[in-house]
Amino acid sequence: MQVTVQPQPGGAAVMILAGRLDLLSATQVRQEFAAAVAAGHHRLVVDLAAVEFIDSTGLGSLVSGLKAARLAGGDLRLARPAQQARTILQLTTLDRVLKPYATTEEALVGY
């Protein structure tokens, strides 16, 4: 899993994930979220456009990131999920908490 962090104003950051978000990459992604929050980026936007596949363990890493960001007074939002990601978010009902945004710009609005 390739992770690129793009700091934004006001303690925000866009985290671009590329690859499969699954059992094999979930630990790395959790650590990346924790590192971003520790670096002062509490308002995270996770760009999922290049994430070709998410399984339930991968979803768990997103939940972990959400909790870490909120513990620091921030939040986590998703942007540009591909169809497979949207499907699993809906099936598991996680889309009730992590509502996907069409663009990272929209996700950053209001942060």
Added chain:
Amino acid sequence: MVASVANRQYGAGDGPHPGAPGPAIFLSPHYDDVVLSCGGTVAALAAGGWQPLMVTVFGGETPEELVGDFASWKHSRWGYASADDVLTVRRAEDTAAAAVLGCRTRWLGYFDAIYRGERYAADRELFGELREVERALVPLLADEVSSLPEWEPGTAVYVPLGVGGHVDHQLTFAAGQLLAARGIPVFAYEDCPYAIHTPEGVDRRLTALSGQVGPPALVPIAEALDRRIAAIAAYTTQLPVIFRFTDDMPGALAGHAARVGGALGPAERYWPVLATSDIQCAEGSEGR
């Protein structure tokens, strides 16, 4: 360990059968289901050096927003303050139980049915008909199980039969059907304690699954029964609710195993899941 069907004893050359030596993945819809239902078989495989893997399916880390009124009521019944509390406590219990059995554990990220929005907002729904939209979870689960790093050639998969009708048990059984259709040996275990406190539920489930499972086979667990009981005791926060029908948990478990095994001694019972294109998710009625 030798499985038995009626008077038949399985031997080394009989092909896949429950409890057969080899790699095994036990799917537990929730943190305690495998230990409650087939902990003896797990312990026996572990004692034989096979490193069985116990996978909890619907025990994912859950955001608090998904804790609605029904889930809150469940939390209070179990003595938990929050979803995070549930995760911390139940995973610690699961780890302790696995240590007693000698097996490995893995927790998938699916949410328990009580957190899946308004799909199931009461016990009668939790133990009722599966919501149509959720059937799409079945292939996702089957794929995820067969993609686990612990998966190896010859792995047998154990799934709940679905006695009691809990929707998460139904989904897990259906994933087993999909795996069976792919040629993987899959065995359905007798969901306990449902089979103990409502034995007619077993026949009800088998009737609903007519043609979907083969004849039952028994796995003797005399040498592993004590370890199964000790492992169940590790789920301390669950025991008062799960075993509210008895004040003698060890006796209830041992008695059931003895009745199941008959002349064979204490045993656990399994049904081979047949390869079929029809994935069934039958209704149940018992509550927990």
